[in-house]
Amino acid sequence: MLLPLLELRAARGRFVLMGTVVLLVAALVGTVxxxxxxxxxxxxxxxxxxxxxHVAFSPDAKTDQFARSLVDERTLRGWRGQDGLEAAxxxxxxxxxxxxxxxxxxxxxxxxxxxxxxxxxxxxGAPLGTEPDGIVISxxxxxxxxxxGDTVVVDRLGxxxxxxxxxxxxxxxxxxxxxxxxxxWQRLRFSTPGAPAGPSAEVPRQYSAIALRADDxxxxxxxxxxxxTRTVPLKDSYAAAPGxxxxxxxxxxxxxxxxxxxxxxVGSFFSVWxxxxxxxxxxxxxxxxSRRRLLGHTxxxxxxxxxxxxxxxxxxxxxxxxxxxGAVPFSLPAATLLTALAAFALVGLAGTxxxxxxxxxxxxxxxxxxxx
Amino acid sequence: xxxxxxxxxxxxxxGDARTTxxxxxxxxxxxxxxxxxxxxxxxxxxxxxAVAGALLRPDDGQVLLDGRDLAALGDSQRARVxxxxxxxxxxxxxxxxxxxxxxxxxxxxxxxxxxxxxLRHRAEELLAAVGVGxxxxxxxxxxxxxxxxxxxxxxxxxxxxxxxxxDEPTAAVDRSQAGTLTxxxxxxxxxxxxxTVVATHDPAVSEVADHRLDMAALTxxxxxxxxADQP
Numbered sequence: 001m002l003l004p005l006l007e008l009r010a011a012r013g014r015f016v017l018m019g020t021v022v023l024l025v026a027a028l029v030g031t032v033x034x035x036x037x038x039x040x041x042x043x044x045x046x047x048x049x050x051x052x053x054h055v056a057f058s059p060d061a062k063t064d065q066f067a068r069s070l071v072d073e074r075t076l077r078g079w080r081g082q083d084g085l086e087a088a089x090x091x092x093x094x095x096x097x098x099x100x101x102x103x104x105x106x107x108x109x110x111x112x113x114x115x116x117x118x119x120x121x122x123x124x125g126a127p128l129g130t131e132p133d134g135i136v137i138s139x140x141x142x143x144x145x146x147x148x149g150d151t152v153v154v155d156r157l158g159x160x161x162x163x164x165x166x167x168x169x170x171x172x173x174x175x176x177x178x179x180x181x182x183x184x185w186q187r188l189r190f191s192t193p194g195a196p197a198g199p200s201a202e203v204p205r206q207y208s209a210i211a212l213r214a215d216d217x218x219x220x221x222x223x224x225x226x227x228x229t230r231t232v233p234l235k236d237s238y239a240a241a242p243g244x245x246x247x248x249x250x251x252x253x254x255x256x257x258x259x260x261x262x263x264x265x266v267g268s269f270f271s272v273w274x275x276x277x278x279x280x281x282x283x284x285x286x287x288x289x290s291r292r293r294l295l296g297h298t299x300x301x302x303x304x305x306x307x308x309x310x311x312x313x314x315x316x317x318x319x320x321x322x323x324x325x326g327a328v329p330f331s332l333p334a335a336t337l338l339t340a341l342a343a344f345a346l347v348g349l350a351g352t353x354x355x356x357x358x359x360x361x362x363x364x365x366x367x368x369x370x371x372x
Numbered sequence: 373x374x375x376x377x378x379x380x381x382x383x384x385x386x387g388d389a390r391t392t393x394x395x396x397x398x399x400x401x402x403x404x405x406x407x408x409x410x411x412x413x414x415x416x417x418x419x420x421x422a423v424a425g426a427l428l429r430p431d432d433g434q435v436l437l438d439g440r441d442l443a444a445l446g447d448s449q450r451a452r453v454x455x456x457x458x459x460x461x462x463x464x465x466x467x468x469x470x471x472x473x474x475x476x477x478x479x480x481x482x483x484x485x486x487x488x489x490x491l492r493h494r495a496e497e498l499l500a501a502v503g504v505g506x507x508x509x510x511x512x513x514x515x516x517x518x519x520x521x522x523x524x525x526x527x528x529x530x531x532x533x534x535x536x537x538x539d540e541p542t543a544a545v546d547r548s549q550a551g552t553l554t555x556x557x558x559x560x561x562x563x564x565x566x567x568t569v570v571a572t573h574d575p576a577v578s579e580v581a582d583h584r585l586d587m588a589a590l591t592x593x594x595x596x597x598x599x600a601d602q603p
Binding site for chain 1: 483
C-alpha cells in the first residue's frame with residue numbers, strides 16, 4: 001500500500017490534473033443522466049403511471065399513435081367482452097386554455113372513464129365525476145398557476161372545465177396532464193371551433209386507444225385480429241409519445257460517447273504515465289516487486305483517481321441538479337446517479353487495462369548497465 | 373548463505389549481433405567476504421551480477437544460492453528471492469523519483485513485505501551511517517549523484533541481505549566518499565556475514581575487498597582460463 005500512495009503523492013500534480021478531467025467527464029455523465037431521466041419523465045410520466053399492461057391502437061396509426069389512432073365503441077365493447085382482462089377507453093390530445101384567474105396553460109388532456117382503472121383519483125379536492133366536465137389536474141399545472149376551484153376555458157372551443165382535484169406529477173410530451181371524463185374529452189377532441197361544443201353536442205364516440213389490464217399477453221394477438229386493433233405492451237407505447245424516440249436516441253448517444261471517452265482518457269493518461277515511469281518500474285522489479293504487485297499498484301492508483309474523480313463529478317452533477325431545480329426537465333434520483341457513475345467508474349478502470357501489459361513488461365535488467 | 377556459479381553461459385543480443393558474454397563461468401563466493409569483480413568495460417561484470425542476482429536467467433549452467441538453483445526458478449520465484457535475500461546497489465538510476473531519501477528505504481521494505489513503520493528508525497540510522505543523515509526528507513531529484521549512490525547503498529543494506537550486489541559504487545563520488553562507502557560495504561559484509569560481490573574499475577575498492585576476481589580469467593578472454601574458484 002505504501003509505495004503506490006507515495007507515488008501518488010510524488011506525482012500529485014499530474015494525478016490531480018487527471019482526477020479533474022475524470023471529475024468533469026463524470027459530472028457530464030451525471031448531468032446527461034439527469035437530463036435523460038428528466039426529459040423521459042417529462043415525456044412519458046403520464047403513460048408510466050397508467051395502471052395498464054397493454055394499449056390497443058387502431059392499426060392505421062404507425063407513428064405518433066396517441067395523436068393518430070382512433071378506436072370506436074364497438075371495438076371497446078369487443079375488448080370488454082374478452083376473458084382475463086379489463087379494458088378502459090383512453091383519449092389523449094394536446095390543448096390549451098385560460099383559467100378564470102388569467103393563467104394561460106398548455107394541457108395534455110387525458111380522457112378516462114370516471115371510476116375505471118384509469119381514473120387517477122385525487123390527492124386533493126374531488127375526483128372525476130363529481131362535477132360535470134370537472135377535471136383533475138397534475139401537480140405541474142398547479143405549479144403553472146391553476147388550483148382547485150378554478151375554471152379553465154379551452155381556447156377557441158370555449159368548453160369550460162372546472163378544476164375539482166389535483167393528482168401527482170404527470171406529463172406527456174413535455175406538457176402537464178389534466179384528466180377529464182372521456183365524454184368531455186371527446187367534445188374537446190372532435191368539436192369544431194365556432195360550432196356548439198356543449199354537453200349535448202354530437203361528437204364521434206371514439207377514443208385514442210384502449211387501455212388493457214391483462215392477466216397475460218398471450219391471447220391479445222387473436223383479439224387484435226378479430227377486432228382490427230394493434231396492441232402493444234404499455235412500455236412500447238412510450239414510443240408513441242411525441243419526441244420520445246428522438247430524445248432517447250440523442251441522449252443515449254451522448255451517454256454512449258461519454259462512456260467511450262472516459263476509458264480512453266483514463267487509459268491514455270496511465271499509458272503515458274507508465275511509459276514515463278518505465279525506469280522506476282524496472283527498478284521496482286529489480287528490487288523484487290512481482291508483476292502482480294506492480295499491476296496492483298497501477299490499479300490502485302487508477303482506482304483512487306477514477307473513484308475520487310467520479311465521486312466528485314457525481315457531487316457536481318447533483319449540485320447542478322439542485323441549481324437548475326424545476327427550470328428544466330432534470331431529474332437525478334440517487335439510484336440513477338449511482339448507477340451511471342458506477343458504470344462510468346468501471347469503464348474508466350477498464351481503460352487502465354490498456355496500460356497493464358506495458359507495466360508487466362518492464363525489464364529489471366535495464367537497471368544493470370542502464371544509464372538514465 | 374553461499375553463492376556458486378557453475379558452468380554459467382550467457383549470450384546477449386539476437387541474430388548476427390548475438391554475443392556470448394559469459395562462457396562456462398564457474399565461481400564460488402563465500403559468506404562474510406567481499407569479492408571485487410574487475411575487468412574492462414564490456415567484460416561481463418554487470419552480466420555476472422545480473423545472473424547472480426536473479427535478474428537474468430543464464431542460457432546454461434547453474435546459479436546456486438545456498439544450494440538453490442536460481443536459474444531453474446520461475447519469474448515470480450526469482451522476484452521473491454530478490455526481495456527476500458538480495459540487496460542491490462546499481463551504478464545509476466537507483467532511486468524512485470519523487471520519494472525522499474528515507475522513503476526510498478521504506479519503499480524497499482514495503483516491497484519485501486516488511487512493515488515500513490517498524491524500520492523507519494533503522495533506515496534513518498543507515499542513512500546517517502552513509503553520510504546523508506541530514507538529507508532524510510530530500511527527494512531523489514534534490515540529491516547529488518554521490519548522495520543518491522549512498523542512499524542506494526543504505527537501501528541495499530536495510531534488510532541485511534544474504535547477497536549484496538554492488539555495481540561501480542564509487543563511480544559518482546569523490547575519493548573520501550568512496551572510501552567511506554567501501555568501508556561501509558566491507559564492515560556490513562563482515563558484520564552480517566553476507567556474500568558481497570562488487571563490480572568495479574576502482575583499484576581502491578579492490579584493495580578493500582577480500583578477494584579479487586578478474587573477468588578475463590573467468591571468461592577466458594585474456595588467458596584462456598575458464599574457472600576461478602574462491603575459497
